[in-house]
Amino acid sequence: MLFILPLLACITAVQGLTIPRDAAPVLSSLDTITGQLHSLGGLVQKFSGGGNGTLAALEIQGKTGDLKTTVDNGTTAIKKIEPLDEGDSSKVVNVVVELQSDIYDLLxxxxxxxxxxxxxxxxxxxxxxxxxxxxxGLQKSTGQLGEAITSKLVEELKRLAPLVTSDIDFHFAQAIKAFS
Structure with missing residues (x-):
C-alpha cells in the first residue's frame, strides 16, 4: 500500500506533462492566422492613402504586428508537439495549401x-x-512557422514541404522588392 501511493502520484504527475501528438495546436494556429490575414486584407482593401491615410496606415501596421505575433506564437506552440501521424499530417498540409493562396492574395x-x-x-x-x-518580419516569422510545421510532418510530406515554403518565401521576396 505504501508503494502504490507514490506510484499513483508519479503517474498523475507524468499525465500532466503529456505532450500533444495531434494536429489540434497546428490547425488552431493556422485558423487564427487565416482569420487575421482576412481581417488585415479587408483593411488593406479599403486603404486609399492620402491625407486621411495616416490613421488607417497605423491600423494596418498594428494588425500586421498582431499577425506576426500570432505566427510567432503558433511556431512556439507547434514546436512543443510530438510529430504528427499520416492523417494529421495530411490535414495540416491541406490547410497550409489553402492558406498559401490567402498569403498570396494579401501580398x-x-x-x-x-x-x-x-x-x-x-x-x-x-x-x-x-x-x-x-x-x-512576416517573411522571417512565416519561414520559421513553415520549418516548425515541416518538422512535425511524416517523412513523405516533409520532403514535399519545401516546394510550398519556398514558393511562399518567393512571394514575400517579390512583395518586399516592390516596397524597396
Missing part, C-alpha cells in the same frame, strides 16, 4: 496598394518603408 493586394502607401503619411510622406520592414 498581391499590398503591392497593388503601394501608391496609396507612398502617400500614407499626411498625404505627402511615404509609409512604404514601414510596409517593407513589416513584410521582412
Amino acid at each position: 498581391d493586394l499590398l503591392v497593388d496598394k503601394k501608391p496609396a502607401f507612398d502617400t500614407a503619411i499626411l498625404g505627402v510622406g511615404s509609409a512604404s518603408f514601414l510596409v517593407k520592414i513589416d513584410l521582412e
Whole structure:
C-alpha cells in the first residue's frame, strides 16, 4: 500500500506533462492566422492613402504586428508537439495549401496598394518603408512557422514541404522588392 501511493502520484504527475501528438495546436494556429490575414486584407482593401491615410496606415501596421505575433506564437506552440501521424499530417498540409493562396492574395493586394502607401503619411510622406520592414518580419516569422510545421510532418510530406515554403518565401521576396 505504501508503494502504490507514490506510484499513483508519479503517474498523475507524468499525465500532466503529456505532450500533444495531434494536429489540434497546428490547425488552431493556422485558423487564427487565416482569420487575421482576412481581417488585415479587408483593411488593406479599403486603404486609399492620402491625407486621411495616416490613421488607417497605423491600423494596418498594428494588425500586421498582431499577425506576426500570432505566427510567432503558433511556431512556439507547434514546436512543443510530438510529430504528427499520416492523417494529421495530411490535414495540416491541406490547410497550409489553402492558406498559401490567402498569403498570396494579401501580398498581391499590398503591392497593388503601394501608391496609396507612398502617400500614407499626411498625404505627402511615404509609409512604404514601414510596409517593407513589416513584410521582412512576416517573411522571417512565416519561414520559421513553415520549418516548425515541416518538422512535425511524416517523412513523405516533409520532403514535399519545401516546394510550398519556398514558393511562399518567393512571394514575400517579390512583395518586399516592390516596397524597396
